[in-house]
Amino acid sequence: MTTTFVAPRSVEEVLAALAAGGTAVAGGTDLVVGARQGKAPLPDSLVAIHRLDALRELETPDGGLKLGALVSHAEIVASDAVRDRFTALADASSIVGSHATRAQGTIGGNVMNASPAMESGGPLICFGAVAALASTHGTRWVGVEELFEGPGTTTARPDELLTSIDVPPPAAGTGSCYVRLEYRRQMEIAVVGVTAAVTIAGDGVAAARVAITALAPTIR
Template sequence: MSLREAGEILAAAPDSRPLAGGTDLLIQMKERGRRVPRVVALRRIPELRALTANGSLDIGAMVTCGEVAWSKAVHSGWPILTDSADLVGSIQVRNRATIAGNLCNAAPSADVSPSLIALGATAHIVGPFGERSVPLDQFFRGPGQTVLAKGEILARISAARPGAGTGGAYVRHVPRREMDIAVVGVAVQLKLASDGRTVQDARVVLSAVAPTPIRSAVAEKALIGSALGAEALARAGDGAAADARPISDVRSSADYRRELLKVYTRRVAQLAYERARSNAG
């Protein structure tokens, strides 16, 4: 089966779904009563299994979270992504769950999407009527909702290799160390100026505090132009809390999530800054 044929099969059957790792879809079908009349397995489409991490990062739809998390090449160039991929489920889940599937499930608390958005990643989509590319920060429409149309498949995700003087990190807050969902998650990607100290550019992406992963423009503004002193970090944390739109649920109140964001934004920004300085050359 080719990628185009898979898209045509999906387009022909309403409510059919592609199957990658199945760690979300099969649970939804078996335990939550989701009715899916047709499942199209993607595992025998060769081009979806490719993972390249040279001048740029390219992740096929069937590449697992474990393959990314444990790749020395990915960790060397894109450590923010290995931070997040290594947190998805358990070791067993990471050996089945795919990066693309984690994105397409579109959970607000997903770990992989904030890091990829912080990297400026692009989603490459193939469907029965052709191909298109979408910046990943425009891929999500709401909980469980993406821009994918009927018959379209997220074929791969790409991201440029950050240059010298860049560093990123992702950290989440969970009640348990393993097999839990983020109460809040923060991804920060920084680029330093030529002096090796001043933040020239910043991306701050928040998860589990809005219907989709969101960038915090206020936190980014607080970091840019600073040498990441205590005042800049405090303003970034306050900015992230101000930009968030959290809800109260069984895992946390909205107010507690905002307080967590203040703490975690400071911590993750500091870690990203340390990595950027060590990468300044």
């Protein structure tokens, strides 16, 4: 089988290529490994999105967080704002694969891979993150929790591109963390991962969210 490869320079060109049947690829870390291991063949048409600088922005509007789909795990870990206000996400990104994977792999690719053992999914769910899905018909927003349909599958249509992930500002007094159990430390996926985001008010807990990864077809 022959795979065609195009690398558009604008979001509009990418959306047109997806509408014509192409499959978006960013860092390609999961896609290439899967093909080499025989888990899944490469798609007939790959649409590289690495030239889209508009999807590389990491912003913190009004105390929230806006992650372009091409923001790398290494960039998330390096962000003071993420480490301070969205600690669980920084925790998760810091243990994704190897150093090379964190430098090359993107938050968008990680989310759209929809692995139930993915590191970033639990934190994004606990923070109430919303995904922006663009197509030639416009953009719609889907809660990350509703995006995951099963292992490797999402509710996004084939012609839609994840352009950004928006996270609302956490309430005052909120802290979070992500931890995982693994068989070995280096380049291992989680046996189980747990995210907790807890808001303290006065002498008690005002709100708490917990997400479990790797124990069910989707993160819960």
